[in-house]
Amino acid sequence: MTLLVDFAAWLGTTSLSALVIGHDWLVPAIQVVHILAVAGVLIASLHIHLRALNVLERDVAQEQVAARFLPILWGALGVLAITGLLLIASEPTRAMFRTVFWVKLALVTAASVGTWAQGPLALRYNTGGVAVAPAQRVLAVASLLVWLAVIYAGRWIAYADAWAGAPA
Template sequence: MSIQTFGDWLYATPISTTFRDTTWIIPTVQSVHILAIAVVVGSALVSELRLAGVLATDESPARVVRRYLPWIWSALVVLLASGTLLIVAEPARTLGNTVFWAKMALVLLAFLATLLLRRPLLRDDARPAAKTVAWLLLVVWSAVIFCGRFIAYT
């Protein structure tokens, strides 16, 4: 089954139709999605800038990361749920969109980098690598935001 065929099938389902026909659902879900993006990016921004040695230098990187990492994980769950609802409501807008898939790849990259690299980067001997990874992750999160915004125009 192609993505186009799946998108067409999904669009015709009763739940997709209900989401589109109920005027408050899509704007509400989009608002929740945007708020969750703000939490992820804000938390990542503080964490990455601390790892880069720019922000909150009076606190240990581990302490700052421990404070914000739960916010990132929780908001990512909300993003997954709200994003899924948006895809169900308007599958043609996303599933056939190259920018959407680029955004998903970048989110996966940031998620895996955070999951796999966060603890090793907090060691004292990893400071140069931590700074590099922190700046790269800030670029990735910025690209995610750009792609998310650009989906509407492609």
């Protein structure tokens, strides 16, 4: 935890932190951008996974749906990383010292890999047309549930207790 404490202390001294703290409206404004990017992640993942489940865009090859929506997923994740870092800078002693924040990051990683994997899986099983391999169905349902869990964990950062001995 020492490393995190040092990082939080350093972050608190940066001009980035001073900038975000210095304007009342900036934190909710960053949160608005964060929420819009979540919407981007959700709609992109829904397209990729619901295509794999044969619910959306059945007449389009799965790899093509993935090729159209993965850039949106990566772009939105980039915006989430930047706005998330800014939100941490606004209150360095908050998120990083709560287990649920690290759970959220792990879930984001898992769901991102799961969503990316639909394209390669479609090529590997060469399902073409409307047939979808069972592994892809399982992956679709699991990934979408993990994205929901990410939203839940994100909201939970506000309510979870900090670790014992975390900087106040």
